[in-house]
Amino acid sequence: MKRIAIVGAGFVGLRVARLLAKHAENRFTVVLIDKKDRFLFTPWLIDMLAGKMPLEQITASIPTIAKRDGFIFIKGEVHDINRKEKTFTIHAEGTQKMTYDKLVLAHGADTCYYGIPGAKEHTLPLKSIGDAKRAQESLLHLMREAEQTADSKERARLLTLAVVGGGPSGIEAIFSIKNFIQKKQTDGTIDPTLSLRYHLIQAAPQILPGFSQTAVNIANRELDNHSIQTYTSEAVIKIEKNTIYTVSGKMIPAHFILWTAGIEACPINIDPNVEIVKGYPTVDNYLRLDDSIFCAGDISNLKTKGVHVPKTAQVAMEMAEVVAANILKEDAGARLRPFHAETKGTIITLGKTGFVDLFHTLAFETPLANKLRRAFYRFRFKQMTGLDS
Numbered sequence: 137m138k139r140i141a142i143v144g145a146g147f148v149g150l151r152v153a154r155l156l157a158k159h160a161e162n163r164f165t166v167v168l169i170d171k172k173d174r175f176l177f178t179p180w181l182i183d184m185l186a187g188k189m190p191l192e193q194i195t196a197s198i199p200t201i202a203k204r205d206g207f208i209f210i211k212g213e214v215h216d217i218n219r220k221e222k223t224f225t226i227h228a229e230g231t232q233k234m235t236y237d238k239l240v241l242a243h244g245a246d247t248c249y250y251g252i253p254g255a256k257e258h259t260l261p262l263k264s265i266g267d268a269k270r271a272q273e274s275l276l277h278l279m280r281e282a283e284q285t286a287d288s289k290e291r292a293r294l295l296t297l298a299v300v301g302g303g304p305s306g307i308e309a310i311f312s313i314k315n316f317i318q319k320k321q322t323d324g325t326i327d328p329t330l331s332l333r334y335h336l337i338q339a340a341p342q343i344l345p346g347f348s349q350t351a352v353n354i355a356n357r358e359l360d361n362h363s364i365q366t367y368t369s370e371a372v373i374k375i376e377k378n379t380i381y382t383v384s385g386k387m388i389p390a391h392f393i394l395w396t397a398g399i400e401a402c403p404i405n406i407d408p409n410v411e412i413v414k415g416y417p418t419v420d421n422y423l424r425l426d427d428s429i430f431c432a433g434d435i436s437n438l439k440t441k442g443v444h445v446p447k448t449a450q451v452a453m454e455m456a457e458v459v460a461a462n463i464l465k466e467d468a469g470a471r472l473r474p475f476h477a478e479t480k481g482t483i484i485t486l487g488k489t490g491f492v493d494l495f496h497t498l499a500f501e502t503p504l505a506n507k508l509r510r511a512f513y514r515f516r517f518k519q520m521t522g523l524d525s
């Protein structure tokens with residue numbers, strides 16, 4: 137029986153495994169490998185940070201899904217891929233070498249600090265459940281310290297928070313942080329009289345790059361309404377404990393700094409080499425690296441019409457469908473299906489309001505943004521896992 141091995145159980149990997157397992161019959165076995173044994177619905181990390189979503193509702197057990205849907209799950213980290221031998225190694229408790237007939241690389245991307253001095257040491261990322269929990273703990277710790285500080289200047293310093301990165305994650309995260317603190321002030325966990333200052337720092341000339349001007353205007357207005365000080369064209373060049381230094385010479389004090397400024401490829405050694413651009417393997421229109429390896433999602437480098445395909449969960453799920461279809465087509469000797477990136481809608485929440493952005497060309501504001509997003513994500517979560525959230 138042929139073996140289809142899939143590296144990474146995120147939006148691409150888990151979806152490919154589930155789609156292929158339906159058609160496996162006695163033709164092939166599907167093996168999914170991930171360092172972690174829970175699938176994380178990352179868009180909900182923003183809601184978890186706000187204290188709106190409990191942990192159990194934003195993750196799902198991969199071994200349980202594998203057992204139900206008929207594929208094999210191995211918890212371990214994949215290293216060295218040998219394309220000539222068609223093998224790779226899995227590091228778990230020991231090291232295991234595995235052969236493949238088809239390999240799907242879907243191991244995603246990680247937080248990128250661009251080598252900026254102090255960025256990794258003095259900021260918190262937002263990529264995992266642990267990150268969201270650490271951010272909440274760090275906020276609560278700061279608030280308690282502020283409560284016990286008699287000196288008003290020192291207290292004001294402690295109550296200064298910043299998010300670096302003005303993309304969708306950064307914008308939503310700063311409203312989530314505000315929400316989390318307000319909730320804790322309302323339920324009496326922290327002093328309701330504490331007054332906080334928020335900074336949003338963006339390297340590009342505007343927030344939400346690539347979004348329509350209407351979307352940018354709505355977000356800017358809401359940031360303003362919430363007294364969130366926004367800096368644009370202010371690339372961060374250095375971070376020291378409690379201070380952010382920007383390219384124009386600004387020194388922005390912040391006792392809590394969340395870093396949402398970019399991602400970089402998770403490296404896996406591939407031998408012989410394939411074309412790699414900034415760590416991302418370049419795929420063809422059918423999402424292939426060679427005749428036996430597909431690569432999709434955040435880890436893949438693909439341009440359509442001269443533009444890089446965005447690294448989003450939405451795109452990852454579309455890519456997963458093309459990869460699964462093409463593996464079945466190859467098996468049946470049929471013509472492969474090319475991938476076409478289609479940017480549909482995005483819902484961005486900004487505290488109590490938000491907007492729906494369509495095709496990055498038009499946007500409309502709605503107070504129902506939170507409800508719409510929640511309903512849509514529940515649908516996506518079910519599509520990904522077959523489970524209700």
Ligand SMILES: Cc1cc2nc3c(=O)[nH]c(=O)nc-3n(C[C@H](O)[C@H](O)[C@H](O)COP(=O)(O)OP(=O)(O)OC[C@H]3O[C@@H](n4cnc5c(N)ncnc54)[C@H](O)[C@@H]3O)c2cc1C
Binds near residue numbers: 448
């Ligand atoms: C806070 C946040 C909010 C987001 N919000 C949105 C949103 O609202 N809408 C949207 O469309 N996108 C959103 N995204 C982006 C989205 O999460 C990614 O684009 C998507 O997860 C990419 O899917 P993927 O399958 O390529 O990678 P991932 O989902 O990252 O999965 C990769 C998997 O590979 C595993 N892995 C990595 N290396 C190895 C290895 N060597 N061996 C074994 N396993 C390995 C990892 O553990 C991981 O499970 C958000 C991301 C973040 C961090």
